[in-house]
Amino acid sequence: MSAQPQFSVSVYQNEYLSDGAAEVNAIVTVTSTGTPAGPSTARAAQIVMVDCSGSMDYPPTKMAAARQATKAAIDAIRDGVPFAVVAGTHVARMVFPGTEYLVPADASTRAAAKAAVDRLTAGGGTAIGQWLALADRLFTGHEGAIRHAILLTDGKDEHESPPDLDAAIARCEGRFTCDCRGVGTDWVVAELRRVAQGLLGTVDIVADPRGLAADFEAMIGNAMGKAVADVRLRLWSPQGASVKFVKQVAPAVADLTAKRVATGPLAGDYPTGAWGAESRDYHVCVAVRPGTVGDEMLAARASLVMIDSSGQASVLGQGLIRAVWTDDAALSTKINRQVAHYTGQAELADAIQSGLEARKNGDLDTATAKLGRAVQLAAQSGNEDTAKLLSKVVDVEDPATGTVRLKARVADADEMALDTRSSKTVRVGKGSKN
The missing domain is CATH 3.40.50.410 (von Willebrand factor, type A domain)
Structure with a gap:
């Protein structure tokens, strides 16, 4: 019998919303530990x-x-x-x-x-x-x-x-x-x-x-090295709230929103596949009824669920996504570091793919703008691997402002490497939850 990993779920967010706000964002980090190094003995x-x-x-x-x-x-x-x-x-x-x-x-x-x-x-x-x-x-x-x-x-x-x-x-x-x-x-x-x-x-x-x-x-x-076959992120949200999207954002961007399978009137499962000893991050966005100052609510409950061969589910870990409405602008306007980082990483992947598509279609202005934005985002987030791949497609004049020029000649292999690896992300440190 294979050693079962231990799972933990952590939530990183700014739970404070301004009066009338109706969207809650959080990064849900799932970490699996306790599996032996090397090959698993799982089926x-x-x-x-x-x-x-x-x-x-x-x-x-x-x-x-x-x-x-x-x-x-x-x-x-x-x-x-x-x-x-x-x-x-x-x-x-x-x-x-x-x-x-x-x-x-x-x-x-x-x-x-x-x-x-x-x-x-x-x-x-x-x-x-x-x-x-x-x-x-x-x-x-x-x-x-x-x-x-x-x-x-x-x-x-x-x-x-x-x-x-x-x-x-x-x-x-x-x-x-x-x-x-x-x-x-x-x-x-x-x-x-x-x-x-x-x-x-x-x-x-x-x-x-x-x-x-x-x-x-x-x-x-x-x-x-995988030890558990079928693990799912189960999101429960209360009446009047709904999950807008779920994206894996580390180690790579992958949109899971359309893969939701309802598990009840207020809950749905998002597949995450097999797990060994590893950690992954998910961006969860929940639409809620607009609140007023002083309101508090549980916007969503994120549970990690393992499905066994008979279809039975067991909960491996859980985290809460909260919403608190305030008139303190210093609280409500503070962008959580993890949310901001991964929002930028998702935009980086989209900018690269859109820029390469525009370049292929001969729309050089759009290609320059998109790939310039990608250079800027890669520099801001410290994504050095992506920055190196971008430098083979564009000449970078100023990474801070995203000022670039399209290279006249680009090897097919370099363009395709940038495209295929565009969704790979770098992680942000988890020093605090806010």
């Missing part, structure tokens, strides 16, 4: 989906690197964890095992899987929704396990329509998590971002195929 299941379309042979180093990375992933799977390898083209087919089921990892099955991977060749098109559908079928029967998939592609999802892909993602939501990687520069960031956001995973570029093996190994290692 898990793993699938690797490898793009085998014709473009993977141009250059041939891509296909060779994909084979090597998949074998590295297989070696990193914990003994006893059921796994499979899927080849993706305009259809999805089993690489290992030969039929649609998962087999436990051991020395024999790993060797057989790696031998099958060595025989992979490139040919055909790309239909990512088909790959996801096969992974979904393979995970059937493993509902109590921590279900994780890796999806690698090098090209556009050209053999199905966007609604087809969206429908496939929707069917897989809540079924498994999926980390997506694009190799080279001919794939579409927005497509993989849709998969990753829908399936609570990550998306990144591996511009140089030689970096694939280490990346695959790290993703498997992270998945093998």
Whole structure:
């Protein structure tokens, strides 16, 4: 039996509102501790989906690197964890095992899987929704396990329509998590971002195929370290109040608002996926009835809930989001440090994505304004990694004011790296709650 982590929930907010104000903002920090370092012993299941379309042979180093990375992933799977390898083209087919089921990892099955991977060749098109559908079928029967998939592609999802892909993602939501990687520069960031956001995973570029093996190994290692399969943020708000949005804001921005599942007339669950030893921050915004000076209310109760294999829920931790109306402007106008920081980080991600889209569409004025604002926000928040990525797309004249000039020539890999990593955030210190 795996050691169960201990969860804590902390709320950071300025609870004081001005007369008539009707919106409450808070950062809910969830921290999981107590899990052993290294691999977990929790039930898990793993699938690797490898793009085998014709473009993977141009250059041939891509296909060779994909084979090597998949074998590295297989070696990193914990003994006893059921796994499979899927080849993706305009259809999805089993690489290992030969039929649609998962087999436990051991020395024999790993060797057989790696031998099958060595025989992979490139040919055909790309239909990512088909790959996801096969992974979904393979995970059937493993509902109590921590279900994780890796999806690698090098090209556009050209053999199905966007609604087809969206429908496939929707069917897989809540079924498994999926980390997506694009190799080279001919794939579409927005497509993989849709998969990753829908399936609570990550998306990144591996511009140089030689970096694939280490990346695959790290993703498997992270998945093998998870100890709890299905954790949800449950928000209860009183009659007359409603949750406007819920966003994960650290370690990356991810909007969970549309994923709400009602658990009663006044409560709803937002999925957070599997957990190991880690900490994440969530921005919760609640609309309340406008109050008058002297009014106080509980705007929301944030509970962390674990769902077991039978569907039963147990509360792991809880925090309260309050609202107090005051005529003291010094109190009501003070912006909580955590709320301000993460509001800026969310704006930073949006500014980068909007700026790159405008640049692609030839709207250079908007691109300059948006990317300049991104430079300013990155500087203000100390997000040095994003600032470095931005400097490869724009010439920075003054980071404090966001004065920039678009570079005349930008490498595709640099632009795509900025786009895929735009949602990664830096954390703010938690010195005080206000």
